[in-house]
Amino acid sequence: MDDFVRNTLLEWGLSDWVEKFKDEQINAESLYYLDDREIDILIPKAGPRVIFKNNLKLLKEHEEAAGLVQEEQNSNQEPIVFFQLEQEHEEAADVGQVLPSTSSKGKRKSDLQAESLKCFPAAKRRCDSDTRILSEVKRIMKQIKDQINDKEELGAFIKNKISDLEINKRELVGVFGRTGAGKSSLINAIIDEKNLLPTGSISACTSVVIKVEANTRSLKYEAEIEFIKEEEWHDELWSLKTYKKGDDDYRDMVKKLSALYGDEWKDKSPENLIEPKYFKNIPEFLASKRKSLNCDTAQELSQKLRIYTKGGPKQEDGSKAQQWFWPLVKSVTVRVPHNELLQHVTLVDLPGNGDRNKSRNEMWKQIVVDCSTVWIVAEITRAASEVEAWEILKSAHGLIGNGGQCQQIHFICTKSDPADDRVPNNKEAKEEVMNEFQELSEQFSDKGFKVFTVSADEFLKRKRVKEDDNEIPKLQDFLQNLNDCHSETINYVNGAYGILSLIEGARCSKAGVGKADDVCKVLEKNMREELDQVKSAVDEAIKDFEQCLTEGVKNSKTSEERLKFFLDRDKQPSFFKTLQAVVRKDGIHKTKKGEHINLNTVLASCLTDSIDEKFRKTFPNDVKGGSFNGVISRFSLDTNSLIQKYQDVKLQLIFLQTEEDKIKTKLNKIILKGKKIIYNSLTEAIEKNMKKCYEDARKISGNGALKKMRKTIETHVSLNRNMYEDAKKTMLEKMNELMMIICKELKETMDHSIKLSLKASALSESLPDVSEHLETVQQHYNEDLLHTVTAET
Known part of the structure; x- marks a missing residue:
């Protein structure tokens, strides 16, 4: 091994692999010719x-652009630092500089640089630099x-x-859409994996959640399949006895049973259908374990996934049907190697609504409330x-919305093809969708609402079309920004x-005990004052909400009128079956026509x-907006002014500054999670109160059952107005x-950091010298600070 390879590996943060490269005698020349298998x-x-x-790819391209690739490399050559070359290229481009000389291929260096820069957009180059x-x-x-020795209090704290x-x-x-709208094709196109998610004429399962994310552990295409519990499937088998033939629930259950058992289920009891022989091909189900699939290609994985995610075709030749296991599947996580768009993003292909299976339904709800972006997918021919x-x-x-953390809603019109006369003009389709969205303006802000027109097939075929005709590249840019590696x-x-500042400050502290105590007292005083500000802001918010909710309780009649409007559908031929399904599922049902019914949200709507x-306004989903009127964002111990006054503990105060930033980020996450619980508690409280009503209503049968069910629901609501x-x-x-959690977390975290950092000199005997490392990291810190300020201005 030569110095070039060693220094290059160190520069790329791969010091752990230096010995391996040395053992394999990799030198500067052979480094450039390593193939994927050897790597x-x-x-x-x-x-x-x-x-x-x-990094190897970037090094090759940039050395070629600078005319530096030679057939023989000097064994003592120093490694090329990418971000320095990048800076030189940008400076040359900014001033229009023409560099002298040409490469061995006859092109001027400036021409090669221009070509190279085309391949590296600013965001991509910045991300590569950030990664390094x-x-x-x-x-x-x-x-x-x-x-660091963690047997000492300070050492354990630092670790x-x-x-x-x-x-x-x-x-x-979260990606929503009707079966056949093109969700799977859209995801395949956006992440540039044509054959990943199963598509085609096979009918889609309505229950399975499919997550797609990056594989950071291997180069394989992997899938992890999570099953529902055995007892849950047993309950579903028994539920068939409660359904009436012809009901939507009955038909859905028959599809599940036919997929898994063929025709055998028709003359078997639930106890018979849970026998191990039916699950010999998926022993993981009975063992309550997850099943893993590993494949070399996306197409191979897609084929294996079909039986876990799709409904199977009917057998028309009399042969025994293949088993399809999707009725037992709770979720599937698909992991894709080498995909930058999924580095910090998970795309979730979601069923249109929850599921009668409790665990599947809970997973569906949890994923939806955690989505920072929602994509609604519909065919362009009928998007509006x-x-x-x-x-x-x-x-x-x-x-x-208020019960989740969604910041942006994108309506994606699929199957857009400008050459097809049957397809509406993209501009017209967007306008129609925007007009339709205006009717939801009371529920959603139009600030984060955008409409895109796409054609996955055209994109995957690599047909050259105008970006306005196919906006998949715009969605890819959106995901790239969402990754936010910076x-x-x-x-x-x-x-x-901050941590290195604390170590170095503790190791070299010149402050005496008295001075440290003085700083502690000032910080503790500032802490008390800032906590009072936080409490005051939250108290004010609670009073405002109490006033609003009191008004909501007074308006409970509006909720009951909406309930009555729903119950007055009794003249509709299928309403009795619909109401049966609603009470059977504790007030929540999705009809075959796609209507979502939730009597609990109807009753809670007054609140x-x-x-x-x-x-x-109080809990914006964009945390930069500042929860509780920005009081968390404004929280400060005023360390900047203290640094000017107490230079001897400057490094410790720098640590406390970074701790402030960290705790504010953590608190915003706590608030974001807490606000979902707070908002959804209204509907959950109503649902809990209505549970007995639904239980009573589903026991009703015989003549006049519809009238009796209506009366049961209306009577329960009128006698239980205290539920509001x-x-x-x-x-x-x-x-x-939530207020108590915020104040406790803030006080305990900062108190502990203050006491340990300012009394650290007495505990710092075994701390290492980090002065050089501090200088390096401080340089990166200053660069990031400058970049952030520049971006904001």
């Missing part, structure tokens, strides 16, 4: 391997962590702080009139800078309507609980 052997771990391949910086700083912090830096943030994008697409939005508004780098570098506008007051009380209690 896989040299670096078996996926994460470091991806970093190596990406992040890798370097992580390597430094791992080295420091290994040197925990380093561990806390490793937080992998993932953004969820697609009943199910709009019903999804209307029914889920409480979960993706944000991850900033957070890690800032935290590392949710009263607080919706106030709630959006109970729901109000529950919500206010949960707001108080």
